[in-house]
Amino acid sequence: MVKQERAARTRQALVQAAAEVFAQDGFVVASLTSISRRAGVSNGALHFHFESKQALARAVEDEAAAGLRAVVGSDRPAGGDPLQQLIDATHALMGRLDQDVVVRAGFELCSGTPRREDTVDLRGQWQSWVEEVLKDAEREGVLAEGVSAADASVAVVAATVGFEQLGADDRTWMAAATLVQFWDLLLPRLASAATLSRLVSSGTPVTMTGRT
Known part of the structure; x- marks a missing residue:
């Protein structure tokens, strides 16, 4: 249960960070690295939850x-x-x-x-x-x-x-x-x-x- 809660928090942090980067830079310019950095997670953690920038945008x-x-x-x-x-x-x-x-x-x-x-x-x-x-x-x-x-x-x-x-x-x-x-x-x-x-x-x- 704790692991699931942590995963849910990480996913929400990534969605929030992606929204901030998309709003600031636009979808085309936004990078997964800048999104993961803003969320405070590794690129590996990002890819665990979202396979692509398109998937993040859809979320x-x-x-x-x-x-x-x-x-x-x-x-x-x-x-x-x-x-x-x-x-x-x-x-x-x-x-x-x-x-x-x-x-x-x-x-x-x-x-x-x-x-x-x-x-x-x-x-x-x-x-x-x-x-x-x-x-x-x-x-x-x-x-x-x-x-x-x-x-x-x-x-x-x-x-x-x-x-x-x-x-x-x-x-x-x-x-x-x-x-x-x-x-x-x-x-x-x-x-x-x-x-x-x-x-x-x-x-x-x-x-x-x-x-x-």
Whole structure:
């Protein structure tokens, strides 16, 4: 049992170190030696857990995907508004991207060049979820007149993916204040008048825990 726990800790240290190196240097430039050194293990220990850099990248993406599922996987509270659910999720996602290098590296890896065949399309998963929530909003009649779920999803996905990419170099793009500015601008065009008054662009208190 102790040996298994030690192996699990070593594997997690390697995933964390790989994420840090991928985020800093990019997948192509990153070396296994730099990853093992950052994790504080030998190259032999690295190869015991991961046969290649590609395998390490997939492990980072898989863990990042789990982080994304934690953001979008919760059911909407009974009586909750789909647009508030969307606002809250954007704050939660940007918080993860800002504070969790594994999630940040996972998103960056999915758009790397050259593109790996087994890449986990995290941005595609996010887009699909946003589209579904906005379809719910359209069915429930909380979108503004003349606004379709398809049009709204284009705006939200483009903006949030843009924040994620720009935030790799300047974290203020992922700050809560940036998202508040975005939602304050978009919501009057997106939400029906009856819905707009009850939406909180800064997110719900539980979503905003630990955000700045």
